Amino acid sequence: MTLEKLIFYVLAAVVLAAAVMVVTRRNPVHSALFLILAFFASSGIWLLAEAEFLAIVLVLVYVGAVMVLFLFVLMMLDIDIAVLRSGFIKMLPLGVVMAIAMAAELILIVGPGNFGLEKYAAPARHAADYSNTEELGSVLYTVYMYPFEIAAVILLVAIIAAIGLTMRRRTDTKFIDPSTQVVIKKGDDRIRMVSMDAEKG
Amino acid sequence: MQFDATQLIPVLPEISLLTLACLVLLVDLFIREEQRIASYVITQVGLLVTVAVTLAVASSETQILFDGSYIRDPMSDLLKVGVLLVTFISFLYAKDYLIQRDLFKGEFYTLGLFAVLGMTVMISANSFLTIYLGLELLALCLYALVAFNRDSPEGAEAGMKYFVLGALASGMLLYGISMIYGTTGTLQFDELAKVVSKGDMNEIVMIFGIVFLVIGLAFKLGAVPFHMWVPDVYHGAPTAVVAFLASAPKIAAFALAMRLLVDGLAELNGGWQGWQGMLIILAVLSMGVGNLIAIAQTNIKRMLAYSTISHVGFIMLGILAGTKEGYTAAMFYTLVYALMSAGAFGIIIALSRKGFEAENLDDMKGLNQRNPWFAGMMLLLMFSMAGVPPTVGFFAKLFVLDAVVSVDLTWLALVGVAFSIIGAFYYIRVVKLIYFDQPEDETPLSIGVDTQVMLSINGLSMLVLGLFPAGLLSLCAAAIGS
Numbered sequence: 194m195t196l197e198k199l200i201f202y203v204l205a206a207v208v209l210a211a212a213v214m215v216v217t218r219r220n221p222v223h224s225a226l227f228l229i230l231a232f233f234a235s236s237g238i239w240l241l242a243e244a245e246f247l248a249i250v251l252v253l254v255y256v257g258a259v260m261v262l263f264l265f266v267l268m269m270l271d272i273d274i275a276v277l278r279s280g281f282i283k284m285l286p287l288g289v290v291m292a293i294a295m296a297a298e299l300i301l302i303v304g305p306g307n308f309g310l311e312k313y314a315a316p317a318r319h320a321a322d323y324s325n326t327e328e329l330g331s332v333l334y335t336v337y338m339y340p341f342e343i344a345a346v347i348l349l350v351a352i353i354a355a356i357g358l359t360m361r362r363r364t365d366t367k368f369i370d371p372s373t374q375v376v377i378k379k380g381d382d383r384i385r386m387v388s389m390d391a392e393k394g
Numbered sequence: 395m396q397f398d399a400t401q402l403i404p405v406l407p408e409i410s411l412l413t414l415a416c417l418v419l420l421v422d423l424f425i426r427e428e429q430r431i432a433s434y435v436i437t438q439v440g441l442l443v444t445v446a447v448t449l450a451v452a453s454s455e456t457q458i459l460f461d462g463s464y465i466r467d468p469m470s471d472l473l474k475v476g477v478l479l480v481t482f483i484s485f486l487y488a489k490d491y492l493i494q495r496d497l498f499k500g501e502f503y504t505l506g507l508f509a510v511l512g513m514t515v516m517i518s519a520n521s522f523l524t525i526y527l528g529l530e531l532l533a534l535c536l537y538a539l540v541a542f543n544r545d546s547p548e549g550a551e552a553g554m555k556y557f558v559l560g561a562l563a564s565g566m567l568l569y570g571i572s573m574i575y576g577t578t579g580t581l582q583f584d585e586l587a588k589v590v591s592k593g594d595m596n597e598i599v600m601i602f603g604i605v606f607l608v609i610g611l612a613f614k615l616g617a618v619p620f621h622m623w624v625p626d627v628y629h630g631a632p633t634a635v636v637a638f639l640a641s642a643p644k645i646a647a648f649a650l651a652m653r654l655l656v657d658g659l660a661e662l663n664g665g666w667q668g669w670q671g672m673l674i675i676l677a678v679l680s681m682g683v684g685n686l687i688a689i690a691q692t693n694i695k696r697m698l699a700y701s702t703i704s705h706v707g708f709i710m711l712g713i714l715a716g717t718k719e720g721y722t723a724a725m726f727y728t729l730v731y732a733l734m735s736a737g738a739f740g741i742i743i744a745l746s747r748k749g750f751e752a753e754n755l756d757d758m759k760g761l762n763q764r765n766p767w768f769a770g771m772m773l774l775l776m777f778s779m780a781g782v783p784p785t786v787g788f789f790a791k792l793f794v795l796d797a798v799v800s801v802d803l804t805w806l807a808l809v810g811v812a813f814s815i816i817g818a819f820y821y822i823r824v825v826k827l828i829y830f831d832q833p834e835d836e837t838p839l840s841i842g843v844d845t846q847v848m849l850s851i852n853g854l855s856m857l858v859l860g861l862f863p864a865g866l867l868s869l870c871a872a873a874i875g876s
Contacts, residue, residue, distance in 0.1 A: 302602045308576060312596075339405075339460035343515055343527040346412065350508045350531060353419070354538035357501040361544065 201241055207234040221267050229260050243319060246326040404457050404466035407448040407474055408514055414440035415507035422500025430498055434489055437503040441482045441510075448474045454872075458520055462582040465520035469725075472873040473517045473649050480642045480732045481510050486848050487740040488634035490841075494748040497543055497632065505542075506638060509535035513646035519653055522571045522581045526564075529614065532646060533560050536639055540631040552630025559613065559623045567610025573603030586658035604662065607654060608672045615647045617710065618679035621703045628699035633746060636695060637739035640702060641732040644709075648728040651713055656721065673714035678809055680707030685817035694755050697820060698738060701779060704817055705731050708794055711810055715797040718874050723793035725870040730778075730790045730859065737775045737852035741768060744841045744849060758824055760833025768839065769828045771853030778856040780821035781814050786859035793867070 211231035218224045232255050239248040319325075333341055377383065402409065414437070422433045452471035458464070485506065492498040508531060515528030537560065541553025575581055577599040578589040589595060609620065616624040628636050655669050662668045684704030691697035709731070712724025745752035745761070752758075762769040778787035791814060795807045841849070859866060 298602070302573065302599055303576065307596050307599050336461045337463070337523070339463040340521075340523045340527055343524065343531060346508065346511065347527065347531050347534060350505070350534050350538075353501060353504055353508075354534060357499075357505070358538055358541055358544065 197241060201238065204234045204237045204241070207231075208238070221272050222264065225260060225264050225267055229256050232256050232260070244325065246329055401459055404451050404459060405464060405518075406451050407444055408511060408518070410440070410444045410447045411507060411511045411514060414444065415504055415511060418500060418507060419504045422504065430500070433500045433503050434485070434498075437507060438482060438485060440507075441478050441485070445475055445478045445482075448478065458584065462584070463521050463524045464518055465583075466518060468875060469652065469873040470518045470649075472725075472729075472869055473645055474514050476729050476732065477510060477513045477517070477642045477645050480645065480736055481506065481638065483733075483848060483852060484634075484638040484641050484736045484739070487637050487736070487743050487845060490845060491632070491634040491743045491746065495543070495632070497634070502539070502542060502634075505535040505539050509539070509638075510642065513642060513649075516646050516653070517649040520583050520657075522575065522583075525650065525653055526568065526571065528646075529567075529650065530564065532643060533564070533614075536643065539635045539639070540627055542635055543632045546630070546632070548630035549632065550630075552627045555630075556623050556627045563610050563613030563620070565610075566606050566613065570603045570606025570608075570610060573599050573606065577603065583653060583658035587660065590659060590661050600662070604659065604669050605672065608669055608676070611647075611651055611654060612676050614650065615706050615710075616703055617676040617706050618683040618703060621680070621683070624703055625696045625699040628695045628702075629693060633695065633739060633743050633751065637736055637743060640698070640739060641736035644702075644706075644732050644735070645728055647706075648709060648713075648724065651710075652721065652725075655713065660716070670714045670716060673710045674803075674806060677707040677710035677714065678806070680704060680710065681810060681813040681817075682707075685813045685820075688817065688820050691820075692755055693753050694742060694758065694824075695753055697755065698735070701817070701820075702735065704813065705779075707813075708791065708810065711798050711806065712794040715801045715803070717797060717801060718871075719800060720794075720797035721874045722867070722870045723790075723797045725874065726863075726867055727790040727794055729866065729870070730786050733852065733855060734775055734778050734787065737771070737849065737856070738779070740845070740849050740852060741772045741775065744768060744839060744845060747837075747840060755824065755827060756834060758827045759831040761828040763833055764836070765839045768841070768849060768853075771849055772828060773825050774853045774856045776821040776824050778860070780818040782818070784860045785856045786863060787856070789860060789863040789867075 208231050211227045211234065214227040215224045215231065218227065232251055236248040236251040239245075239251065417440070418433050418436055421436060422430075425432055448471060451466070452468070454468055456465065456467040459466070485503070488502070489498075492502060512528050512530070512532030512535060515531060516525055517528075519525035519528055537553055537557045540556050541550050543549045571581075574586070577595040578586055580586050580589060590600075613620040613623075628640065631639065659669065681704050684700045684702070684707060688697050688700035688704070691700060705727075709724050709727050712720045712722075712727060714720070715723075742752050745757055758772075761772065774785060778785035781787045781791040783789075791810075795810055798804075798807045798810070
């Protein structure tokens with residue numbers, strides 16, 4: 194077994210174990226942390242496949258941004274895990290059957306029988322100074338210009354939809370208005386003297 | 395390849411729509427609440443301008459651009475014009491509804507226009523990548539529009555359901571696409587057709603790829619057994635949104651089916667192993683379940699949702715025939731259905747008013763006494779949906795059945811006829827409620843003049859197209875290229 198194979202199997206085992214932990218942990222924060230581990234290990238596998246750019250983006254975007262945001266959400270919301278799991282036992286047999294069917298199909302269809310090395314030879318190794326970031330960049334704005342532009346529009350729609358669905362003007366929210374804050378004058382604006390009778394007894 | 399600005403000419407409809415959507419987005423930021431009508435006017439004028447642009451770039455030849463991502467052919471021209479006009483109609487119906495419910499906001503038009511852009515991208519897609527992006531653009535806008543009324547818990551629930559199931563369907567579609575790409579090595583539909591005709595692929599992987607592709611497609615079309623979201627979404631979303639959601643996206647879904655199955659995989663339709671067999675199962679189930687469950691509905695929006703499902707079954711019949719005649723018939727059916735559906739929801743919007751939603755079948759009672767003209771329009775729309783001659787719905791069904799019979803699937807045509815007869819019951823029940831029952835609510839209808847004119851045109855078009863179906867049919871035939 195070459196070193197590369199060894200690294201692959203170790204990383205694959207970590208991904209699988211972390212994925213199992215994500216769905217079995219009781220504490221959602223632990224689940225999220227295991228998901229981060231799964232992302233890290235997958236990015237390692239991508240590095241092995243010479244997809245350096247994707248590997249780095251996976252760590253930067255998913256781990257760095259998406260999962261951190263997700264952890265914030267988890268910690269801010271009071272998630273009752275018992276309620277979420279209430280249908281677990283009832284749905285378990287169906288889930289297991291589905292999972293086995295999907296796994297069997299995956300192995301049959303995209304397994305080595307149809308996509309093995311004897312059918313598709315491994316691509317040639319690139320030299321150490323080969324940059325796939327540059328390769329991606331050179332096709333992204335030429336060959337894939339049209340899909341790239343549509344993806345940009347999709348992001349714009351996501352912003353509009355998110356703001357449209359969540360932003361509402363409530364009259365009862367307490368907020369600070371900076372413009373009134375800065376024009377405030379020393380003296381009466383800051384302190385209000387209230388004369389009260391002294392409490393007795 | 396050198397970039398040349400003349401390459402952009404066939405893409406002008408999309409460019410025009412994107413410019414329009416961004417314009418509405420910006421203008422809406424700077425206008426006051428009482429000037430909000432400006433967003434609406436810009437949207438409607440822009441849609442008509444885009445129709446003109448689409449017609450200006452239309453031609454009988456096929457152009458493939460952007461390294462094979464984009465295709466402009468006669469089919470895309472006709473379907474784009476259809477989408478734009480139906481959107482125009484549904485936005486017109488929506489206006490008064492939105493104003494009455496304090497939902498008259500720029501986002502409705504921005505999201506609506508981006509949804510239309512997504513539809514045109516799908517219609518003009520020549521690769522799996524473009525068609526998927528167009529689909530997601532459309533779907534994201536629709537999720538937000540369904541939950542548009544934030545004070546309605548039903549709307550939020552419908553939006554959430556639609557979002558989760560839509561994401562699942564996208565996953566299925568992508569899984570299928572990845573398998574097909576894996577075994578053929580191309581994402582472009584024209585290249586794919588060449589690979590398929592050479593047989594240069596792994597059969598098993600291809601079949602499974604098509605299965606996932608068809609499942610994803612069926613989810614998006616709302617075909618049984620992947621239809622669960624349709625009634626909930628129709629029920630929960632604001633009626634104005636449903637008028638849009640139930641009409642124009644159906645044309646885009648037809649384009650999705652045509653591009654995915656016919657452009658790339660036309661040679662794999664034969665027998666039960668190809669997509670024809672899968673579509674037969676979906677079509678029979680859709681016609682059956684859709685028509686039977688619609689009978690039990692008391693909510694008219696849910697009833698029309700199940701009716702959509704059964705109509706989708708009919709559209710599939712045309713596609714699965716696998717002949718140019720069949721595609722033409724399916725296209726005719728889709729365009730006519732989009733028009734009928736917009737009209738039916740237009741009437742429901744017209745029956746509603748501030749503080750009252752016409753949702754139940756009982757709200758239709760005695761419409762003839764309240765407003766005989768619009769009762770007549772609803773009669774035409776319902777007869778057209780049921781397929782009663784001389785309305786256009788009859789010819790739509792006839793052409794589809796004719797195409798199915800001519801490929802020796804007579805039994806399937808018989809099933810279609812049987813379920814249409816069952817379906818006729820609940821359409822005619824609406825007519826009975828309108829003409830033979832006493833109104834429970836005597837309030838006269840208050841409909842704006844623009845809506846009145848458009849509803850009349852929409853209703854009468856059922857009759858006119860039914861009396862003279864040859865014009866639209868020859869347009870469809872020219873678009874398919876037969």
